[in-house]
Each structure stands twice: as structure tokens, then as C-alpha cells.
Amino acid sequence: xxxxxxRFNFARHLLELNAGREGRTALIDDQGTLTxxxxxxxxxxxxxxxxxxxxxxxERVLLLMHDSSDWVVAFLGALHAGVVPVAVNTLLTxxxxxxxxxxxxxxxxxxxxxxxxxxxxxLDKLTxxxxxxxxxxxxxxxxxxxxxxxxxxxTLVGSHAPAAEAxxxxxxxxxxxxxxxxxxxxxxxxxxxxxxxxxxxxxYGRNVLxxxxxDVVFSAAKLFFAYGLGNAxxxxxxxxxxxxxxxxxxxxxxxxxxxxxxxxxxxxxxxxGYGGMLASAxxxxxxxxxxxxxxxxxxxxxxxxxxxxxxxxxxxIIDGIGSTEMLHVFLxxxxxxxxxxxxxxxxxxxxxxxxxxxxxxxxxxxxxxxYIKGPSAALMYWNNRGKSRDTFQGDWxxxxxxxxxxxxxxxxxxxxxxxMLKVSGxxxxxxxxEATLVQHPAVLEAAVIGKTDADGLTKxxxxxxxxxxxxxxxxxxxxxVKEKLAPYKYPxxxxxxxxxxxxxxxxxxRFRLREREAG
Ligand code: 3SK
Numbered sequence: 001x002x003x004x005x006x007r008f009n010f011a012r013h014l015l016e017l018n019a020g021r022e023g024r025t026a027l028i029d030d031q032g033t034l035t036x037x038x039x040x041x042x043x044x045x046x047x048x049x050x051x052x053x054x055x056x057x058x059e060r061v062l063l064l065m066h067d068s069s070d071w072v073v074a075f076l077g078a079l080h081a082g083v084v085p086v087a088v089n090t091l092l093t094x095x096x097x098x099x100x101x102x103x104x105x106x107x108x109x110x111x112x113x114x115x116x117x118x119x120x121x122x123l124d125k126l127t128x129x130x131x132x133x134x135x136x137x138x139x140x141x142x143x144x145x146x147x148x149x150x151x152x153x154x155t156l157v158g159s160h161a162p163a164a165e166a167x168x169x170x171x172x173x174x175x176x177x178x179x180x181x182x183x184x185x186x187x188x189x190x191x192x193x194x195x196x197x198x199x200x201x202x203x204y205g206r207n208v209l210x211x212x213x214x215d216v217v218f219s220a221a222k223l224f225f226a227y228g229l230g231n232a233x234x235x236x237x238x239x240x241x242x243x244x245x246x247x248x249x250x251x252x253x254x255x256x257x258x259x260x261x262x263x264x265x266x267x268x269x270x271x272x273g274y275g276g277m278l279a280s281a282x283x284x285x286x287x288x289x290x291x292x293x294x295x296x297x298x299x300x301x302x303x304x305x306x307x308x309x310x311x312x313x314x315x316x317i318i319d320g321i322g323s324t325e326m327l328h329v330f331l332x333x334x335x336x337x338x339x340x341x342x343x344x345x346x347x348x349x350x351x352x353x354x355x356x357x358x359x360x361x362x363x364x365x366x367x368x369x370x371y372i373k374g375p376s377a378a379l380m381y382w383n384n385r386g387k388s389r390d391t392f393q394g395d396w397x398x399x400x401x402x403x404x405x406x407x408x409x410x411x412x413x414x415x416x417x418x419x420m421l422k423v424s425g426x427x428x429x430x431x432x433x434e435a436t437l438v439q440h441p442a443v444l445e446a447a448v449i450g451k452t453d454a455d456g457l458t459k460x461x462x463x464x465x466x467x468x469x470x471x472x473x474x475x476x477x478x479x480x481v482k483e484k485l486a487p488y489k490y491p492x493x494x495x496x497x498x499x500x501x502x503x504x505x506x507x508x509x510r511f512r513l514r515e516r517e518a519g
Contacts, residue, residue, distance in 0.1 A: 001202045001349060003195075003375075008171035010197045011047070011080035014237050015040045015166075021213075021240045027069040028216075028262060029245040031141070034069045036240070039076075042069075044162030046077025052160060053136050055107055057082035057167055058174060062106040062134070064088050064097065064115055066247035067223050070140040070153050072233055074110045075223070079175055079194065082167025085110070086177040086189065087224045092486045094121035096187070100179060102126060103189055103382065105133050112247075113142030116150070171195035174379060178226055180324040182387070183419040183429045189382035190324050197234045199376040200328035203349040205235030208332055209295060209318065211266065215241040216290075218264035220250035220273045221425065227297050230328040231268040241266075252280040263290035270298035270425030274305050274317065275455040283312065291315045297322055297329055298425020300413035302456035303341035319343055321413070325397055326350075327376040331411055342410040343403070350374035352411070353396070354403050364407050367414045370399040419510075421450040423460055428489050430460070430510075436484050437462055437491075440477060442470035447500050447508045451493060451517050462491035463513055465499055 004013070018026070022037035034042070055061065061078055063085040065071045078085040086104045088097065090112070097119060101109070111119045116139055126132035139146050140153040169175070175194040179187040205211050219231035223245075236243045244262050248254050250273055258264060269277075274296060277283055294309065294317040301319040309317050320332030321343050331352060333344035346352045353361050354368025362368035377397045380388040391398050402414040421428045430448035437446035444465045451461040466472060474494035481490040501512040 001199070001207070004171050004198045006171060007168055008194050008198070009080065009082075009166040009169045010175065010194045010234070011043055011076040012166035013198065014076065015043065015080075017238065018240055024213075024240060025242045026237065027072060027243050027245060029068045030247050031068070039069070039073070041162055042073045042157055043076045043080055045157045045160045046073050047080035047166070048160040048163040049156045050078060050081045050083050050108075051163065053108065055081065055083045055136075057169075058084055059107045060084045060086050060104040060177065062086050062088060062097070062101055062104070062109040062111070063224070064090060064119060065110060065112045065140055066090055066114065067228075067232070067245045068112075068141060068247055069245065071223050071245070072243075073157065074138075074140070074153075075176070075233065080163065080166045082169050082173070084174055084176055086179075087229070088179060089224050089486070090115060090222070091488055093484075094118050094125060096486065097122035098125040098129075099186055100189075101132055101134060103186070104177060107133055108136040108138065109134050110138045110153070111140070113139045113144070113146070116142075116147075169194050171198075172379075177382065178224070178229075178324050180381070181420075181427045181429060184431055185387075188384055188387055191379045191382055192327055192376075193379060196327050196376040196378070198238075199349070199374075200230050201234045201238040203374075203376075204320075204329050204332070204347050205230060205238060207349075208320075208329075208334060208347050209235070209266070209293065210335060211235055211239045211241055213240040215239070215266050215292075216244060216262065216264045217241055217266040217268070218244040218246075218255075218258050218262070220255060220267070220269040221298065225426075226324045226327050227268070227322060227329075227425070231295070252277045253282060256280075256282055256284050259289045259291070260284050265290050265292045266295070267291055267293075268295040268297075271296055271301045271305055271455075272299070272424040272457050274301070274309055275457060278305065278308050278312070286313050289313065293318065293335060295320065299422045299458060300343065301340070305455060306338070306340035320347075321399075321401065323372075323397075323399055325378050325391060325399075326372055326374060327378070330372050330374055331370075339410050342406075342412045344411065345409050347374075352403075354405055354411075364405055367402050367404050369417055370401045370403045371396045372399060373397070421448075421458055421460055423450075423458055423492075424488065426488060428460060432485065433460060433462065433481060433489055433491060436481050437464060437477060439484065440472060440480050442466050442472035443477070445500055445508075447510060447513055448491060449510055449513050449517065459492040460490075461493040461495065461517065463495050463497050463500060465497055
């Protein structure tokens with residue numbers, strides 16, 4: 001793959017690439033469609049609007065929106081203007097957004113109208129703590145009148161002429177951020193460049209998945225995830241394909257409706273989603289869908305789920321692993337060469353190493369820590385030199401996952417090397433859940449571990465010790481966690497114990513709880 005030119009703006013690149021595709025559908029969302037010419041026009045207008053509002057190159061704007069064509073216009077319009085969108089998970093709390101706006105020093109917030117109250121709570125928290133730098137709020141898809149001073153996305157786009165030129169950015173210039181979470185500490189603002197979007201779209205979207213202009217793609221993973229951003233924005237728009245965008249949660253029913261009505265040819269999901277669809281009585285028949293290729297990432301795809309999906313639809317699931325830090329998938333199976341139960345081989349353009357405790361490569365069949373070398377690594381974690389140095393080690397990026405490689409070069413997931421759990425493809429810190437459970441007046445202490453369900457997927461389980469004489473039910477504690485944290489972090493299972501296993505020095509022995517769970 002040829003490297004992008006030194007001066008490189010990914011939004012300009014996409015608009016130029018699709019200049020001959022005017023009438024072709026680019027985006028299909030819950031409210032309508034945008035052709036490539038309409039998309040280009042809106043991106044340029046939004047770019048001009050941001051500049052007119054006084055936003056300058058490299059300044060950050062919070063992007064807190066449900067998936068829609070406005071999300072794509074907001075992201076690419078910001079890139080076009082050289083303004084840096086900080087794309088955040090729509091499922092988080094006001095406390096999380098307050099941290100992210102303060103950490104990124106966001107100068108504006110682009111928000112779905114439905115999320116405006118949460119954003120306002122976050123801004124109020126910051127005001128109470130001494131202030132924030134958000135000068136403009138732009139709300140998308142509002143059905144009601146907006147509060148004074150809040151811009152309406154569509155009106156704002158319509159009231160500016162298209163920007164004549166994109167910002168003359170360097171390919172290595174900070175272009176956008178995504179937040180990456182660890183088992184302890186605040187989420188880390190992961191700073192990606194303009195060129196990183198190009199590299200992932202070419203190396204994985206085009207060369208491994210083989211996306212084509214005549215594809216209609218649909219991703220259950222939302223655009224704010226690195227996985228979704230490639231799946232439903234940078235990859236399809238790099239080949240002139242059409243994208244189905246959906247604001248609601250990717251339940252089996254919501255996915256089936258898109259499969260049968262909009263007939264995507266490519267679907268991207270996470271193993272939990274595939275498992276849920278296979279278990280549903282409403283699973284469409286093979287002849288009701290137009291799928292030619294499916295992709296999975298987020299957590300290792302159990303062999304049985306992959307095989308049952310292929311048996312039912314006659315379509316392979318291409319399982320791979322990526323990271324927010326590398327922006328997308330770097331290790332993957334290939335269409336026509338799928339070994340279910342493995343994550344395949346390095347994506348051409350990336351190298352991997354599996355290192356032992358001595359830092360040296362391990363032999364085939366031995367477990368090692370996964371390191372990746374490739375052109376799409378993030379620049380750094382914002383304002384976090386220690387964690388940046390630990391993860392971005394020269395040419396190599398530490399994944400935090402353990403893997404084995406067999407004699408044929410196929411790699412198999414062997415767990416994390418920190419305490420993070422991945423539930424439905426999203427990281428959950430057991431410590432954050434424990435710290436929340438102990439805030440409940442009836443809870444003395446709690447320990448959270450991953451529990452493998454019948455499909456081979458990880459769910460969170462909390463072991464809870466109640467205070468003497470106190471009472472609480474599992475549903476009550478689950479509701480308590482859902483109220484305080486992003487709801488997806490609640491423990492799916494709770495078991496009450498008289499005490500937790502501990503070392504002589506009082507440390508919780510999580511491995512004993514894991515052993516107990518394994519039987
Ligand atoms: O979780 C993954 O495997 C993944 C894949 C692509 C991009 C980002 C991530 C975290």
C-alpha cells in the first residue's frame with residue numbers, strides 16, 4: 001500500500017476519492033439517505049460552520065452522538081477543518097463526560113438532542129468545579145425547541161456555504177481522539193492522526209475484508225468505537241460503498257430488521273451479538289438476507305458460534321482483534337481461510353511479536369504478551385506520559401493481551417495480562433464495579449471476576465459480602481450499579497458469600513473465586 005502524501009487530510013481524501021460517485025448512496029440512516037454528493041456538500045458546509053464559530057486547528061470538540069449521517073458529517077467536517085473530534089461512547093454518565101470535556105479541553109460539544117440533558121449535567125458539574133471551555137453546543141436530530149444558545153445541526157449546516165478548501169493538515173497531525181479505558185485510573189485520550197484512518201482502511205478494509213463499491217455495510221458496533229469507526233465510516237467510504245447506520249441498540253430484532261429490509265452484504269458484530277442472534281427464534285432464513293461476508297472483533301469468537309453462523313447463513317465470520325491504540329484490526333482470519341477458534345494471522349502491513357517475561361519472543365505454542373508494529377498506532381495518550389511510554393514502545397505497541405501461535409502461524413487468544421474484562425466487546429474494569437458496589441449501604445465488600453457462559457463468552461460476576469444484619473437482593477444491587485455507572489457495566493451475576501477469600505495480608509484472592517467458578 002502506497003503511503004499517503006505528507007500533507008494529508010482524510011476528509012479531503014474521501015471527498016476526492018468519491019468525486020465521480022455523485023448519485024450513489026453513501027449513508028442510509030433511520031431518517032433517510034445521503035448520496036455521495038450530498039455527503040460531500042454537508043461535510044464542507046459543516047467544516048465552514050466550525051471555522052465560522054471560531055474553532056481553530058487542533059482544538060478539540062466533543063462528539064457525543066448516536067449513529068446517524070450527522071455523526072459522519074460532524075466527524076468528517078471537523079477533520080476537514082483541522083478541528084479534532086473527540087468521539088465518545090453514548091452509554092456513559094455525566095461524570096464521565098465531565099472528565100472527558102475537561103481532559104480534552106473541548107471548545108464545543110456536538111450532541112444528539114436526546115443526550116442534551118446528560119451533557120448539560122456534565123457541564124453544570126464542571127461549572128460547579130471551576131468552569132469549562134465549551135463555547136458552543138450543536139444539537140443533532142432535535143424534535144423539540146432547543147434551549148437558548150444551542151445550535152441546530154441541520155440549520156447550522158444549511159446556513160454556511162461549503163468550505164472551498166480543507167485544512168492543509170499533515171498526515172501525522174492529531175486528527176481525532178477516542179478514549180481507551182484501563183483497569184485503574186481515568187480513561188485515556190488516545191490521539192490518532194489523519195493518516196491512521198487511511199492505513200486501516202487500506203490494510204484491513206480493502207486488502208483483508210475485500211470491501212467493494214457494490215457493498216452495503218452494516219455495523220452493530222457504533223461509530224464511537226474504533227471498531228465501528230472503521231467498519232461504518234472510513235472503510236466503506238474509502239471504496240464508495242453504502243453504509244446502514246442505526247441509532248438504537250443493536251438487539252437481534254433491530255439487526256434482523258436491517259438484514260431483511262436494507263439487505264446489507266457485509267455485517268460487523270461482536271461475538272455476544274452473534275450468539276444472541278443465533279439464539280433468537282426470529283433469526284431470518286438464509287434466503288431473506290443478502291450477506292456475503294461477516295466480521296467479528298471485540299472478544300474472541302467461540303468456534304461454535306462461528307460454525308453455527310456459517311451453517312445457517314452459508315457465510316464466514318472473519319474474526320480478528322484490534323485495539324483503540326492501533327485504531328483497527330491487526331490480526332485476523334481471511335475470507336476463504338477461516339480457522340474458527342483462532343484469530344488468524346497478522347494483517348499484511350502489521351507485524352506481531354509474542355514476548356515472554358524476559359521480553360524475548362516465545363516459541364510456537366507458548367503463551368506470550370502480544371506486541372504489534374504497524375503504521376496506524378496512536379501518537380500517545382493525552383497528558384499521560386507514563387502510560388504512553390508503557391504502551392507505545394518505539395515501533396511496537398503493547399496490546400495487553402496474551403496469545404499463542406501455532407506452527408502454521410495461526411494465533412489464539414489466551415487472556416488479558418491486566419484485570420480488564422471484555423463484556424460484549426466492551427472493556428469493563430472489575431475494580432470500578434467493586435468500588436461502586438461497596439457504596440451500597442448494605443455491602444461490606446465485593447470482588448468482581450469474569451465468568452464464562454455456556455457460549456464461551458465472558459460475563460461479569462460479583463461476589464458480595466453484606467454488612468452484619470443488612471439485606472439486599474441481586475436485582476437491587478444490579479440496579480444500584482446501573483444507576484451509578486454506564487449501565488453496560490453492571491454485574492450480570494451476583495453471589496452472596498459470608499466472606500471473600502484473602503491472603504494473610506488481606507488481599508482478595510480473585511484466583512480462588514475464578515477457580516470456584518470453574519468448578
Ligand atoms: O476489540 C477489538 O478487537 C477492536 C477491533 C477493532 C478496533 C478496535 C478494537 C478495540
